[in-house]
Amino acid sequence: MTKQELVRQIFLKESFLCVGLDPDLEKIPAHLREQDDPIFAFNKQIIDATLPYAVAYKPNTAFYEALGAKGWEALEKTIRYIPKECFIIADAKRGDIGNTSKAYAKTFFETLPCDAITVAPYMGKDSVVPFLEFENKWAIVLALTSNEGASDFQSKTDEFGIPLYKKVISTVKEWGSQNNLMFVAGATRTQQLREIRELIPKHFLLVPGVGTQGGELSEVIEAAATPECGLLVNASRSIIYASSGGDFAAAAKKEALKIKTQMGFYFQRPKT
Amino acid sequence: MTKQELVRQIFLKESFLCVGLDPDLEKIPAHLREQDDPIFAFNKQIIDATLPYAVAYKPNTAFYEALGAKGWEALEKTIRYIPKECFIIADAKRGDIGNTSKAYAKTFFETLPCDAITVAPYMGKDSVVPFLEFENKWAIVLALTSNEGASDFQSKTDEFGIPLYKKVISTVKEWGSQNNLMFVAGATRTQQLREIRELIPKHFLLVPGVGTQGGELSEVIEAAATPECGLLVNASRSIIYASSGGDFAAAAKKEALKIKTQMGFYFQRPKT
Numbered sequence: 001m002t003k004q005e006l007v008r009q010i011f012l013k014e015s016f017l018c019v020g021l022d023p024d025l026e027k028i029p030a031h032l033r034e035q036d037d038p039i040f041a042f043n044k045q046i047i048d049a050t051l052p053y054a055v056a057y058k059p060n061t062a063f064y065e066a067l068g069a070k071g072w073e074a075l076e077k078t079i080r081y082i083p084k085e086c087f088i089i090a091d092a093k094r095g096d097i098g099n100t101s102k103a104y105a106k107t108f109f110e111t112l113p114c115d116a117i118t119v120a121p122y123m124g125k126d127s128v129v130p131f132l133e134f135e136n137k138w139a140i141v142l143a144l145t146s147n148e149g150a151s152d153f154q155s156k157t158d159e160f161g162i163p164l165y166k167k168v169i170s171t172v173k174e175w176g177s178q179n180n181l182m183f184v185a186g187a188t189r190t191q192q193l194r195e196i197r198e199l200i201p202k203h204f205l206l207v208p209g210v211g212t213q214g215g216e217l218s219e220v221i222e223a224a225a226t227p228e229c230g231l232l233v234n235a236s237r238s239i240i241y242a243s244s245g246g247d248f249a250a251a252a253k254k255e256a257l258k259i260k261t262q263m264g265f266y267f268q269r270p271k272t
Numbered sequence: 273m274t275k276q277e278l279v280r281q282i283f284l285k286e287s288f289l290c291v292g293l294d295p296d297l298e299k300i301p302a303h304l305r306e307q308d309d310p311i312f313a314f315n316k317q318i319i320d321a322t323l324p325y326a327v328a329y330k331p332n333t334a335f336y337e338a339l340g341a342k343g344w345e346a347l348e349k350t351i352r353y354i355p356k357e358c359f360i361i362a363d364a365k366r367g368d369i370g371n372t373s374k375a376y377a378k379t380f381f382e383t384l385p386c387d388a389i390t391v392a393p394y395m396g397k398d399s400v401v402p403f404l405e406f407e408n409k410w411a412i413v414l415a416l417t418s419n420e421g422a423s424d425f426q427s428k429t430d431e432f433g434i435p436l437y438k439k440v441i442s443t444v445k446e447w448g449s450q451n452n453l454m455f456v457a458g459a460t461r462t463q464q465l466r467e468i469r470e471l472i473p474k475h476f477l478l479v480p481g482v483g484t485q486g487g488e489l490s491e492v493i494e495a496a497a498t499p500e501c502g503l504l505v506n507a508s509r510s511i512i513y514a515s516s517g518g519d520f521a522a523a524a525k526k527e528a529l530k531i532k533t534q535m536g537f538y539f540q541r542p543k544t
Contacts, residue, residue: 024375060372062366062368062372062373062375062379063372065379066376066378066379067383068344068348068379068383069341069342069344070341072340072344076340076341093366093367093368093392094365095392096332096363096365098419100294100332100335101334103296103332103335103337103338104337104338106338107338107340111338111339111340112340120365120367121394121424122392122393122394122425122426123392123414123419123422123426124420124422124424124426125420125424126419126421127421142395145369145395147369147370147395147396147398147399148396148397148398149396149397149398149399149400150395151396152396153393153394153436153443154395156436156439158429158430159429159430159431161431164425164436167425167428
């Protein structure tokens with residue numbers, strides 16, 4: 001998907017919500033576990049329910065791989081089920097030497113019809129560039145994540161006082177453009193979001209950490225929204241596990257609508 | 273596998289060779305492509321041929337995922353085919369927020385019988401620790417990789433002149449022990465290998481970059497071998513693609529023997 005089309009979808013739905021599809025057999029409603037493919041059955045209903053309010057879906061590959069080949073089949077079916085107007089992110093956090101990253105890129109961009117894959121930057125340029133060589137496909141590079149461990153390395157400063165996550169952004173942005181590169185920046189760190197936006201005024205940010213992890217949506221918008229929106233805000237557990245009963249899809253829909261409504265703050269405010 | 277058992281296997285075989293199983297459908301011998309599961313057929317012969325000279329096998333998940341669910345099946349069959357006395361490394365370079373890393377750990381340690389998984393450190397403590405909570409299982413954390421991109425972030429120094437890869441080692445080693453943690457350190461960087469060994473005198477290192485990537489085995493031994501060996505040296509393409517003809521397994525065996533013979537330098541030198 002092109003940036004232009006993504007922006008169009010966001011303004012059409014008045015939403016920049018990304019729904020994280022992280023299904024866990026132990027957490028999905030009991031009645032689904034009797035089905036032939038419980039994970040796909042769960043995802044299908046979550047997607048159907050949240051589609052009016054979400055512009056993107058983000059399956060995290062870990063939850064599928066945990067089930068072996070059967071899980072990988074559920075992942076494939078899920079990705080193929082998501083309507084084409086949605087932006088599909090394989091949350092895989094891959095990154096390896098060149099020929100290996102190329103294999104990963106083929107997996108998610110050719111074998112599967114994903115629009116984007118999340119990429120870990122630690123191994124440097126030749127581990128990231130293979131993901132940037134596919135037309136209208138995206139690499140979403142980890143910069144500042146929403147978890148506690150982000151302070152272990154990402155926030156550590158170099159001899160000039162620059163934290164690693166900023167070094168990652170300013171280095172990686174030279175390898176691609178605002179049309180094939182996004183960055184992960186956690187919602188739990190508003191001040192840093194503001195500084196990241198100064199570094200990259202036009203790139204999209206994938207923002208996890210709203211909901212279960214505790215970030216505030218209005219603060220994220222104030223800190224980092226652009227005239228083209230420039231944000232994909234992800235919520236996973238708060239939506240997909242909103243209820244563990246037979247009403248899980250309705251509860252997910254309600255939760256997605258709640259977030260979508262909060263996003264109105266962006267769409268309805270006076271444009272500058 | 274325990275450290276003690278790994279060391280026993282190394283001295284039994286007089287080898288610390290790890291064979292990287294990175295099969296690419298375009299590179300494996302043409303006659304195998306007609307088989308029902310060409311990747312497994314290829315791996316099976318490579319394993320049978322190299323078994324006398326290798327103590328570890330390291331399938332890189334990228335090459336299996338590239339083939340979808342069928343590739344994942346080939347990965348499972350391959351891992352289950354490797355004899356129990358070998359150390360099995362899932363080269364997956366995973367690392368995510370806590371509950372997600374836990375899902376990955378279950379995949380490779382419970383669904384599959386791997387001994388170790390490679391882990392990217394960028395997301396910090398809660399992304400690594402879930403891999404350390406399984407008895408006799410290992411996390412092999414990326415420190416200094418063998419590729420060109422290693423200089424982009426891993427070698428960058430902080431305000432005290434300490435490069436990131438050393439910061440990673442000295443931080444991560446506190447999260448586990450020499451009995452469940454190894455580090456990746458590329459063979460292409462001998463001086464740094466020496467410095468890494470000073471930081472962690474007893475931990476095992478997984479050393480890629482010998483062979484196709486150009487590192488010299490004798491230099492690696494001089495720089496980083498310990499009384500318990502302390503090294504797993506990986507070769508992938510130079511072994512598995514030693515020939516693209518019907519003799520590929522014999523050629524792989526010959527290449528593995530060549531490396532194993534060079535390793536004699538460690539086993540036959542006077543012990544200090």
